[in-house]
Amino acid sequence: MKFHILTIFPKIFDSYISESIIKRAQEKGLIKIQAHNIRDYATDKHNKVDDKVYGGGPGMVMKVEPIYKAVSSIKYQVLSMGKRGKKPKVRTILFSTRGKKFDNTIAKRLSKYDQLILICGRYEGVDERVAKYVADEEISIGDYVLSGGELPALVLLDAVSRQIQGVLGKMESLEEIKGSYEVYTRPEEFKAVVGRKSKIWRVPKVLVSGHHKKIDQERGKA
Ligand code: SAH
Numbered sequence: 001m002k003f004h005i006l007t008i009f010p011k012i013f014d015s016y017i018s019e020s021i022i023k024r025a026q027e028k029g030l031i032k033i034q035a036h037n038i039r040d041y042a043t044d045k046h047n048k049v050d051d052k053v054y055g056g057g058p059g060m061v062m063k064v065e066p067i068y069k070a071v072s073s074i075k076y077q078v079l080s081m082g083k084r085g086k087k088p089k090v091r092t093i094l095f096s097t098r099g100k101k102f103d104n105t106i107a108k109r110l111s112k113y114d115q116l117i118l119i120c121g122r123y124e125g126v127d128e129r130v131a132k133y134v135a136d137e138e139i140s141i142g143d144y145v146l147s148g149g150e151l152p153a154l155v156l157l158d159a160v161s162r163q164i165q166g167v168l169g170k171m172e173s174l175e176e177i178k179g180s181y182e183v184y185t186r187p188e189e190f191k192a193v194v195g196r197k198s199k200i201w202r203v204p205k206v207l208v209s210g211h212h213k214k215i216d217q218e219r220g221k222a
Helices: 012-017 020-027 064-081 106-112 128-134 150-162 210-220
Strands: 002-007 032-037 050-052 060-062 090-101 115-119 136-141 189-194 195-203
Touching: 002 012, 002 064, 002 150, 012 020, 012 032, 012 106, 012 150, 020 032, 020 150, 060 064, 060 195, 064 090, 064 115, 064 128, 090 106, 090 128, 106 150, 115 150
Parallel strands: 002 032, 002 115, 090 115, 090 136
Antiparallel strands: 050 060, 189 195
């Protein structure tokens, strides 16, 4: 699986993708990540990627042309590299506050693609023609407005990668949201100072009891 991230701030991704599970997934060759600077696909001499809103309104809008060029060039490379007879499955996603709400079901569905092209908006958003003609779908990561699509891209990249076989090692487990339960680790009793009083915060007794049946029941409740 290869993630192509289209952004005007490619450096944002450097630190997150070079740590932990995502780092190991790349080292194992299970995923590849490439951040493409949309500015490199601008055609005018000032590398302009945004412009004023038609009809008036505050702020700037990301232009369709550089994004269209970037997506076309990535798709061309992907399709010409594909082995004969096997066309890679590509999906182009635009992050938008008006998109489908992202969840684990969508993450699972997207993990079946060979290549994902993720378009990160900025400013007042992206010329609607990108949603209409360039992207296959629009995704929102929640009902709040962020400054750009870069955090949504990292959220999607992380959740989708976890669904790819081999990405999670023995140490981590692929949890379904419904099957997840509260967890504790040592110490069994932790002494904390709350206000002026000292308190003991304990691990629930059943979890240290060794009664596996009871533990399962306890976890089923959560
Ligand atoms: N005025 C716009 C907000 C633009 S925010 C509106 O009301 O929709 C700038 C960019 O950040 C968006 O184009 C989108 O790519 C990204 N973004 C912001 N919040 C997001 C969210 N909750 N989910 C996905 N993308 C988001």
